[in-house]
Amino acid sequence: MNVIPPTQTQYRPIDPKLLGNDFDFAFDLYYKTSVEGHDQFLKFSGKTEQHRDKVRRLIESGDLEEELYVNEQDVVTYYQTVTGTLQAFILxxxxxxxxxxxxxxxxxxxxxxxxxxxxxxxxxxxxxxxxxxxxxxxxxxxxxxxxxxxxxxxxxxxxxxxxxxxxxxxxxxxxxxxxxxxxxxxxxxxxxxxxxxxxxxxxxxxxxxxxxxxxxxxxxxxxxxxxxxxxxxxxxxxxxxxxxxxxxxxxxxxxxxxxxxxxxxxxxxxxxxxxxxxxxxxxxxxxxxxxxxxxxxxxxxxxxxxxxxxxxxxxxxxxxxxxxx
Ligand SMILES: [Fe+2]
Ligand SMILES: [Fe+2]
CATH class of the missing domain: 1.10.3210.10 (Hypothetical protein af1432)
Structure with missing residues (x-):
């Protein structure tokens, strides 16, 4: 198992595909960028309607090359959201x-x-x-x-x-x-x-x-x-x-x-x-x-x-x- 460098400990990679068609989620998404050789996490989308559109477009386009992250505090909320989405999927x-x-x-x-x-x-x-x-x-x-x-x-x-x-x-x-x-x-x-x-x-x-x-x-x-x-x-x-x-x-x-x-x-x-x-x-x-x-x-x-x-x-x-x- 890799030791996670301390700068990354506050953000967790997520699988946007698992979000499916549920864009009504209550957490921010981030993407990673490098500033002077250091990883930085910038907000990709927030909880507003406008931001949800951005996520919707990304998921619908299938262009999911970019890794998205959630803040550590939102990890449980993220998994709860994904579980709710999957409930509908399996039915x-x-x-x-x-x-x-x-x-x-x-x-x-x-x-x-x-x-x-x-x-x-x-x-x-x-x-x-x-x-x-x-x-x-x-x-x-x-x-x-x-x-x-x-x-x-x-x-x-x-x-x-x-x-x-x-x-x-x-x-x-x-x-x-x-x-x-x-x-x-x-x-x-x-x-x-x-x-x-x-x-x-x-x-x-x-x-x-x-x-x-x-x-x-x-x-x-x-x-x-x-x-x-x-x-x-x-x-x-x-x-x-x-x-x-x-x-x-x-x-x-x-x-x-x-x-x-x-x-x-x-x-x-x-x-x-x-x-x-x-x-x-x-x-x-x-x-x-x-x-x-x-x-x-x-x-x-x-x-x-x-x-x-x-x-x-x-x-x-x-x-x-x-x-x-
Ligand atoms: Fe065991
Ligand atoms: Fe075991």
Whole structure:
């Protein structure tokens, strides 16, 4: 992860395409320019009607080469606006599944990238609920299952991409396992937020390619508890979500962390998250390894790693992956 130079910390790049046809937003947009070698942010548009016209023309012209930014204080408002716009988009019967799912996926990743890379305030994580809600609507429209998910997911390894992928796997697993609508949404949110505590681990350790030292690994091991505490502190997330953050590194044979729980001492949500977490990690591209195919990943999980998982969940997942939709 790049360290953001201090001069840029107050402005965040946005994706103007996500604003769609909603020009009625309550934040200023900026563009970047260079003055004597230093970055400066100048106002591109404000909240007046005249300025909205300018943004409308820009978006309609499709000439979106220029990067636009919002002020740090407006980040949450920006994401709320985009979410509102997307709600209408996903209800449009003329638009295809892949296009809808792709947009919600991009938005979800932008939210998590904002959180991890720019260390946005945890309140941004509340966006997990509307985005997983939209994903649930889009995915259930065609009941696409894991086969359909494969068409949307990006397999580059970033903590933010991984977070959203695990969220979508958990959401789909919960749907196929016949959980209640409330539980399905909670499983999706829990998957999306399972690694939230990594925001407190130094980026050099998270992104290190080689083997971690004992000291570095001890730092990594703090993330389940840090995530659970952060999410619990917000007071708006259900029990399953907290369990998924806290227990996704527990292993079924009792040698995981942080608590060393064994078997059914680990919550059902935690056991499901564990399977999805490992599956996404294995099927993801890293700088030092190519992504494994689903077949190869499941082979490893069913052999060398099998003692780490609840075998019933793993078998169920293998079956679901094999289904057409
Ligand atoms: Fe983790
Ligand atoms: Fe993870």
């Amino acid at each position: 449009d019967p003329k638009i295809g599944f892949e296009q809808k799912a792709g947009k919600v996926y991009d938005l979800s990743r932008n939210v998590m990238q904002e959180f991890f890379q720019y260390q946005a305030a945890p309140s941004l994580l509340k966006m997990a609920e509307p985005v997983m809600d939209m994903m649930d609507q889009v995915l259930s429209e065609k009941s696409v299952g894991f086969a359909g998910l494969g068409k949307i997911l990006n397999k580059d390894y970033y903590t933010y991409t991984h977070s959203v992928n695990v969220g979508l796997y958990c959401l789909t697993y919960a749907t196929k396992a016949g959980m209640s609508p409330g539980d399905i949404k909670e499983m999706g949110m829990g998957g999306m937020l399972h690694d939230a505590g990594k925001v407190e681990v130094p980026a050099e350790i998270i992104n290190k390619d080689g083997k971690l030292t004992d000291v570095e690994f001890a730092e990594i091991k703090k993330h389940p508890e840090a995530g659970r505490d952060m999410l619990a502190g917000m007071g708006c997330f259900g029990e399953k979500i907290l369990q998924m953050a806290y227990e996704h590194h527990e292993k079924y044979n009792g040698v995981g962390y942080p608590q060393g729980l064994r078997g059914d001492e680990i919550s059902l949500a935690g056991r499901i998250c564990k399977v999805m977490d490992v599956y996404d990690a294995l099927t993801t591209r890293r700088s030092y390894k190519a992504p494994l195919s689903p077949f190869q990943a499941l082979g490893i999980m069913k052999q060398g790693m099998v003692v780490e998982f609840d075998v019933q969940i793993l078998d169920q997942f293998v079956k679901m992956l094999g289904e057409e939709n």
